Amino acid sequence: MFEEISKKLSELKKSAQVLSSMPSKYKDEALKLIAKKLDEYREDILLANAKDVENARQNGIKESLIDRLKLNDKRIDEMIQACETVVNLKDPVGEVVDSFVREDGLKIYKIRVPIGVIAIIYESRPNVTIETTTLALKSGNAILLKGGSDALNSNKAIVHAIKEALSLSTIPPSAVELVETTDRSVVDYIIKQNDFIDLVVPRGGKGLIDYVVKNATVPVLETGAGVCHIFVDESADIQKSLMVVDNAKTQRPGTCNAVETLLVHKNIANSFLPELKKLFDSKHVEIRGCEKTQKIIECIPATEEDWATEYLDYIISVKIVESIDEAIEHIRKYSTKHSESILTENYSNSMKFINSIDSAAVYVNASTRFTDGGQFGMGAEIGISTQKLHARGPVGLRELTSTKFIVFGDYHVRA
């Protein structure tokens, strides 16, 4: 049934071997050609995308999703820019990450190598096709793309441009393959191809990610949701804290690193919350407060469900806590282990928070919005890992590599 994909997987595996020891120069040339071809095929891509958008409208898809699907000249320019950004990143392949020279002279080096074949399963945004392809190729990996069915025409046109570019480069065009079948069981097929795929990355809603984590036999890199917390400790500077909370909530509410729950120390609540209320009223942020919060400011009562909700919207839940320990307990219970921040002037509390919170990124006196490959100096990312194995936090080029030991001897034998 999946003969098309089975054939593509064999080709991907062969291409991965070619890519695995390819010097950066050739990979960068290919990325520049991709940028060029995206420009050349701009009209084709926009036409294909218009078809997807029309189909989506006919299928009654809601406008916010259509907006994610829709391409225009500006978005194509951004895709071209994304290729150039990746060209400028340092290739991690070959980097020596550890070394050990034995007493007997045997030299052991641990070096970065590509992972091999990476499969990305994602939803409607067609720019993900370019973001993930460029990062995969630069780190020496072949890539299987399974985009949303809604975006199939757009993705076909983009992958056509990519393959045209690769055919002029040293990278085999079969290093990038798109799954064209829209049969839903194809995901199940892909995530069990251990002989051909080294890593699967689900990007999208919780349903997709949970399905892949539960059913994959191929190793999974989980990029999860963010129910991020900020704890305003009793010693926090109120004016500065308001700025940080505002930034974490409203700078871009639809992102996984935006704050969703505010924990406020009881001793600062009376002075902090009225100011917060004023600020958030002016920004149309809805506050859902615990019982104690409701006694200080006018707000919607928070339910148990609120503490576990990633709003991705102009909504924030607020809870007053008795102590830093209660804040830590609350975070342990409800956090998705993405990003949490403490705002405090108390040294011991800052250290306690950092040591006790088990999340990908833990902040003192900063907005959670920084958890991002670009902000962390990694240049670009394919997502934020909330799992603990292999990669945690932003997943950039390095995180798309594995390692191997290379050992240089003089006919050494083990004693």
Added chain:
Amino acid sequence: MFEEISKKLSELKKSAQVLSSMPSKYKDEALKLIAKKLDEYREDILLANAKDVENARQNGIKESLIDRLKLNDKRIDEMIQACETVVNLKDPVGEVVDSFVREDGLKIYKIRVPIGVIAIIYESRPNVTIETTTLALKSGNAILLKGGSDALNSNKAIVHAIKEALSLSTIPPSAVELVETTDRSVVDYIIKQNDFIDLVVPRGGKGLIDYVVKNATVPVLETGAGVCHIFVDESADIQKSLMVVDNAKTQRPGTCNAVETLLVHKNIANSFLPELKKLFDSKHVEIRGCEKTQKIIECIPATEEDWATEYLDYIISVKIVESIDEAIEHIRKYSTKHSESILTENYSNSMKFINSIDSAAVYVNASTRFTDGGQFGMGAEIGISTQKLHARGPVGLRELTSTKFIVFGDYHVRA
């Protein structure tokens, strides 16, 4: 049904929180107490083990397996020694592995943290109980032990000694839990406890490992079999190569890093193979050769199956190849990606081999027997990972850690 384990899992999770930021000093004190208690409870452990051995004999278990199960004073001394080795290893927790200070002064550190709760599923050798427990505790992890049913009495006695030791230490005794049920479906239950277990490590035969990889929803660290290769290139020094091949095959044939297949360049075969035959006859190593090999030396004909077999015995398969490319092709087809070595005086071939072979350890002019945590300077290991995610090669203390980003700001907001 698995109420016992469910309760233990809750306790493990709590203990992992306590362990996660515990200074090395307290962990080392606990390990020293474990060593002491193993000595104190020596008689109890040997008695329990005698019961296991008797049961195994009654169940008709073969002697080679009984030998793996059996403890004696020497083996208990080795377990005590293993604790002391781990005390002397550097604690990886807290190590800064990367850092980035932004232009705006925000300081981002990537530090090592414990993984959390690790489950080990293993077969009969009871010393694995100590090896894995000490490495897990030193790296700040709680551990769930699921040993073979054959060794249950021994493991109960060992874990009793461990818990007695922990009760005198800062580490909660519930940081180490043994699965006591022998119901086979318990493995299936364990490998799906994503809310309580962060990593599962299967140690044992291929059947167990494959089962866990296929069915686990918890991330798995695969420690696989080793069909290791040595390629004797045409320019290799014959006398030195004989020593390396001998070492790789006979120094300890039952290990995963022992060589199983020898690939010999056709231009050196006539001079190398008769010498090899002489050497291996004297050491009672059975040679299974390809057709061309059979024309040069007397040997058993190798079948297709031989190329894919991990003998773990005094047997070696030998194939004559036309070129280094044929050697690389053969390895790509049959290797389990553990350890491979080239013996050569040719620089370009050494580099080609290193770049083209996708295994955890790739050697030039050295025995494959070095692939081992101890030999690689890591002190100790819980196994050799043949997967590409998270850890590849020997899995020591560092590989039992994850990372998190800790970020220090001055009320920084994202622009």
